[in-house]
Amino acid sequence: MRIELERRADVSKLFSILSPFIALGLTLFFGGIMFMMLGKDPFSALYSFFIEPLTEVWSLHELAIKAAPLILIAVGLSVCYRSNNWNIGAEGQFIMGAIAGSILPVVFYEWQSPLVLPLMMLLGMLGGALFAGIPAFLKAHLNTNEILTSLMLVYVAQLFLDWLVRGPWRNPGGMNFPETRTFDATAVLPEMFASGRAHWGFGFAILAAILIWFMMRYTLKGFEITVLGQSQRAGRFAGFSSRKMIWFSMLLSGALAGLAGIAEVSGAIQQLRPVISPGYGFTAIIVAFLGRLNPLGIVVSGLVLALTYLGGEAVQVSLQISDKPIRVFQGLLLFFVLSCDTLIHYKIRMIWYDLNDTTGEGAR
């Protein structure tokens, strides 16, 4: 048996809507079998995973908190990836943004003013952008591969943060534990609604997604990104500079990752700690591709991925199982979503037998 793909003449509208649901159906089926093999009721497991987190207000707030950094980072990355710049160091830019934004509430903690918060956000974007500027500079001017440099700089950023919170920025009143002083109320990103603790970080994420979507779709810049991404040569003929594009896309995604960092720290943690991200910068890469590098799609995929974390905890609590099968389940979901997207561009044909085929190329 072989599987053969045939490219559709047009993108299938039907399947671009339907494919996530086919994926979900497959995940439910195989996930259900897995839970059954573990001796758990598959229906209650699936209910806890997908539905329970959406039934309560507090939990929806948590969903927004978890999705905000993922969406914000992924939207920036989508611009990078569309223009063929492989920034995989968003985790580091997230951290450096958080550090830069925290200068005000940690070092100049006595200055309390309504200006603090907007300045923090700006500094956060600046910090993230400057840190992304390192691989951008190295790629644009010294021809150094950005995959390696941006990834290696993640570790540097993590260690730098570690050093800061254990050394110079350690809270003088904190028993020498590795964390900074808690932010003053003027430096805390406010909640969006009175009903829960989701902060404005989520608002930033949605806003960024809409703006970038608009840019990609209706502006010359968006066209430039797409052209340069598809073919550098075509871009050059159109008068676009791929060097400038390296700078633009890296700085933009760095700034958004930095904003995500400072929004997370200011809105949700309210101090710097040795570890401030459970790998948002890496998870956001998956979010970007699950959202098909489309900013609005990324909003959806960011929410879905956030749901898998919340759902995973809900299953752990309601069924009393360890988090290992849940991580496997999460992996399954990703695999099915990715493979079902094939249906959008291709028809799938099963070829059951092919006696004359000796070349492996199929009969023509």
Next chain:
Amino acid sequence: MKKLLFALATTAAVIGFSAGAYAADKAKVCFVYVGSKTDGGWTQAHDIGRLELEKALGDKIETQFLESVPEGPDAERAIERLARSGCGLIYTTSFGFMDATVKVAAKFPDVKFEHATGYKTAPNLATYNSRFYEGRYIQGQIAAKMSKKGVAGYIASFPIPEVVMGINAFVTGARSINPDFKIKVVWANTWFDPGKEADAAKALIDQGVDVLTQHTDTTAPMQVAAERGIKAFGQASDMIKAGPETQLTAIVDTWGAYYIKRTQLFLDGKWETSSSWDGLKDGILTMAPYTNMPDDVKALAEATQKKIESGELKPFTGPLKKQDGSEWLAAGVSSDDGTLLGMNFYVEGVDDKLPK
């Protein structure tokens, strides 16, 4: 839209199902873990404590846990989920959960919280910790007796007061036997990376240490010590399987005793906030059997352990000098707990500069 469709897609599957079908008569006691409950170190020790609790009070309580919870906003969500799911008493077992626990505790005044190794309390939030340093003092004495070169290696994780306190206790114990004893420290900057811990062990052994101790969680250093034929101490759990002829003893975290004590108070309605810092005498840490050493060293270790348990010996008692030679504690003076909990200086005999 997508959410709605998600809901529809699964609704068919869940008809007839009703959530929350639990025995409501038992009290729920819950745990939040920072690592996997089978990590072989810190978190596993807490989980063993949870199982002991279930065994002791299983007819009156049921337990629940969330594992591998990252510190930060995820922790706040995890703790809140447990509070909402009907947990009456919640143990949060990592220092990094401190502020998250404080926030959730303020939101749920009727739920009791206990946070391990922190320092912030509230009427419904207690803290608990273990005097690991008592065990390290004993280890220091054994090391001084066993080492021919008078130098031990210490694989440390992160420069937090807890770890610094452990290093100082070890040196103080060793110097009570051999006043010239020294230790070399390597900071691995990780709690859990078998490879890196093994590398650190090799680096220390190659530089001439002949006893090894660790404040990281895997058995890798023990394996290296066994291979190179020197002695070593285990950490967090009894690591004798990794080095049957290598392990001298190990500090074993036995949280069960504390969990049973506090949960009983909770069931009796007598639970009150507290900052407890128990030690060897309370059974919150125990020493693995003293093995692979001559009888006189074993006798010494046992005698020291008895003295600590009876309160006759306090490990940090003067005369003690800081690393720079200035006086820390005058003769006969014991350190107060506050200084220990915030410890950020070395005592004399540590061949390392404390990361600032």
Next chain:
Amino acid sequence: MGMFEAILLTVITAATPLVLAAIGELVTERSGVLNLGVEGMIIMGAACAFIATQLTGSPYVGILAGIASGAIFSLLFGFLTLTLVANQVATGLALTILGLGVSSMIAEPYLGQSGIKLPQIVFPVLSDIPFLGAVLFKQDLIFYLSIALVAGVNWFLFKSRAGLKLRSVGDSHASAHALGINVIRTRYLAVMFGGACAGLAGAQLSLVYTPQWAENMSAGRGWIALALVVFASWRPWRIVAGGYLFGAVSISQLYAQASGVGIPSQFLSALPYLATIIVLILISHNRRTTLINTPASLGKSFVPDR
């Protein structure tokens, strides 16, 4: 044993898994496929190698299990990205998530067990050469395999016909297809080779480096291996140089600490990453040579037109 020799031995153990995983990924990428799931394949290899060793008592069976599990696990990636043309970057990351989950699930019963260390193979005579002998000729099978694999891959890619085909698939799948080369089959084989090497790297972790099973024991080595391929600009012997450079810097910082230098350990820990970046900058100034070696179709899916 001299200090320098001792450090070298530690470096070799630390660098071998990086070299192994990277040489496999190099072949995968040379065929035009970017598999970011190295970390997931390493951890699967580590788990399966350890389980097989504990069950049979033979670390050599463990090595085989590690290789096989890595190759089989990579097939999942191959099926999605090659047959179903799913996005390679996202699928690779998903493979890592799945690998970390599956490995900790299947190996849970083996936690805390002490493993069997892969024995050394001592070459008579050669191992008596002062200094070099102990370093190079008193090692375990996996170390010898790692060097042999690099040499073999180098020969294969640049001296053999099949290697030429593989490179042409990576450089331009459309023209390779036009020449009658089976692009998909070539890529499947390259992906499986990458998986097998990553699995072997995993076996080294749980049988040589630290003979035990611990969850997430790969601890990010898959990412370093990915970076090494770029660092090596897709040339096999540079993988060895890069892997040993990285290993040397990260090990010497531990030795420096043990001798009490008093520099914040975070800065020392950051050194291997910074060193890798700096060396890459130095060797990539020549745009032309870099471009020649970069597989032009890297990361792009291929569907034969009909």
